[in-house]
Amino acid sequence: MDLLGGTGGPVRIAGRGLEREALLGWAAAVAKEIAGADAVAVHATASLETAAAVVGGLLAGVPVVPLPPDSGSDERAHILGDSGAGLLLAARAEAPPSGPPLLPVDELPRDGSFSAPEPPADATALILYTSGTTGAPKGVLVARGAIAAGLDGLAEAWAWTPDDVLVHGLPLFHVHGLVLGLLGPLRVGSPLVHTGRPRPEAYAAAAREDGGSLFFGVPTVWSRTAGDPASAEALRGARLLVSGSAPLPVPVFERLAALTGHEPVERYGMTETLITISARAGGERRPGHVGTPLPGVETRLAAEDGGDVPHDGETPGELHVRGPLLFKGYLNRAEATAASFTADGWFRTGDIAAIGPDGWHRIVGRASTDLIKSGGYRIGAGEIENALLAHPGVREAAVVGTPHADLGEQVTAYVVADGVGERQLIDFVAARLSVHKRPRVVHLVGSLPRNAMGKVVKTRLGEP
Known part of the structure; x- marks a missing residue:
């Protein structure tokens, strides 16, 4: 299936630019070199070389494994070994010191040509590795058809x-x-x-x-x-x-x-689902909400016992998704793939959400880190984080549940702030939300740990 459409505009990355046809010519030269490979890794810097390498993989029908350029040696070795990538595509001067044989993308011609049958829609286009917060990163198999459906849905939205x-x-x-x-x-x-x-x-x-x-x-x-x-x-x-x-x-x-x-338009998705929910360009935007499902996407909420959750905008449940954007499975992990789906075919996102009567979705957070069970209450961390951020002295905030002998979990906040103390922040939240949602402990810190996408890594909160 043709992922790249017809004509289009130029591409400029980090100050270097190419017209579309020149980029496709460069990608064709890449495709000629890698045709027939089981998978190739791309040292995915913000560069035209990365663009040419990824598009070359799409032209050749070879699964592409994007490799974070800042990955450590253990992470890099795991991704390369697990994916079975037989070549590493990178600019020669930027290639990591170890790995499979190097194909220096920057030394290939910009006017290559390549011809091959268009791969089917269910062919794997990308193997994207998860962040590994619950173990070693898993390879997510993303099909060409899922990418096309997802991008077409977003273009409409x-x-x-x-x-x-x-x-x-x-x-x-x-x-x-x-x-x-x-x-x-x-x-x-x-x-x-x-x-x-x-x-x-x-x-x-x-x-x-x-x-x-x-x-x-x-x-x-x-x-x-x-x-x-x-x-x-x-x-x-x-x-x-x-x-x-x-x-x-x-x-x-x-x-x-x-x-x-x-x-701003907010949207929701995962590596395994691509983007499934979004506000619309021509429609309403609601702070703290991510919109409604894209065409062809279905969602539902499940309680911890598997029962239904009412769409009242307040009651949280685990978000389940199904539709044409879902991944094919985890590479070499049949059990993990099976466990991520319900018996009736819905993908378990692991995210906690609330859905309103009008279909608008609000993401509460990850079930593992953002749903706090304290004294019989189910508390979403995001609501408390927003309350803290409303204080003029607060620059950043992250909230988690920590063990408490009586409550089971207590609300604990990590806050980057100027000129404000712990008690002031606790009282500030208690005055705006239900008292049981107030933080019982506030740690004032200099910064919050974040990953490459800017997400707070809550499992690292409290580290020195």
Whole structure:
């Protein structure tokens, strides 16, 4: 199936640009070299080499394994060994010191040609590795048809057309930056301006100089943009600001809307599901909510005993998803694949959500870290984090449940703040939410641990 569409605009990454046809010629040269391989790894820096390598894999019908460029030796060895990648694609000077044989992408011609039958829709396009928070990273098999369906659904939801200029600076080894941020504009036909890193001033420059109309960012990016009024002001001419990969704090949503004139569109997805839920370009945006399912996607909530959860906007349950965007399974892990689906075919996301009577979804958090069971109450960490972030002295906040002899778990907050103390913050939350939701302990810290996508790694909270 043709993932890349027809004609389209140029691609610029970290200041280097190519017209679409030149990129496809370079990718064709890659495809010629790797044709017939079982899988290839790509040292996925923010570069044109990464773009050519990934597109080359798609042309050749060879599964691509994006390798985070900052991965440590153990993580890299696990991904390469588990995936069975027989080649490593990278610029020669940037290649990691160990791994399979190197194909230096930067030394291949830019005017190659390659012809092969179009792979079927169920062929694996990407093997994306999870973050490994519950063990060694697992390889997620993503089919070509799932990518096409997901991108077409988002193009409809966001009114994304070739007339847009997409701007972002996200890593090219995750769904957000790679599938949405690179394959998306290639399929839709819109130009891409990748800023190298997602800095507010770089987004502002792309808005002024490149006519950026569609901007992708994670909450950290938008928080920093909201803290830089001059850069935020430059985005007033944009058409759409999209936030994903983690919940956008309500205070950031509100400040960004005030400074840019745009209420951001939020959406929800996972490596295993791609993007399944989103607000719409032409519709309402609700702070703290991620919208409604994309066409063809179904969702439901399940209680801990497997029973149904009412769609009342308040009662939380585990979010289950099914539809054409789901992954094929975990590589070499049949038991893990089977365990991730219900008997009637729904994927268990592991995320806790609430769904309103009108179908709008609110993500409470991960079942493992964001649902706190305290004194008989089920408390969502995100609601408390938003309450803390509403305090003018608070810059960052993360909330988890920690063991408590009487309550089972207590609400514990880690906060980056200026000029405010623990008791003040506890009272601040208690005055805004139910008293049982107040933090019983607040740790004032200098920073929160985050991964490459800007998500707080809650399992590392409390580390020295």
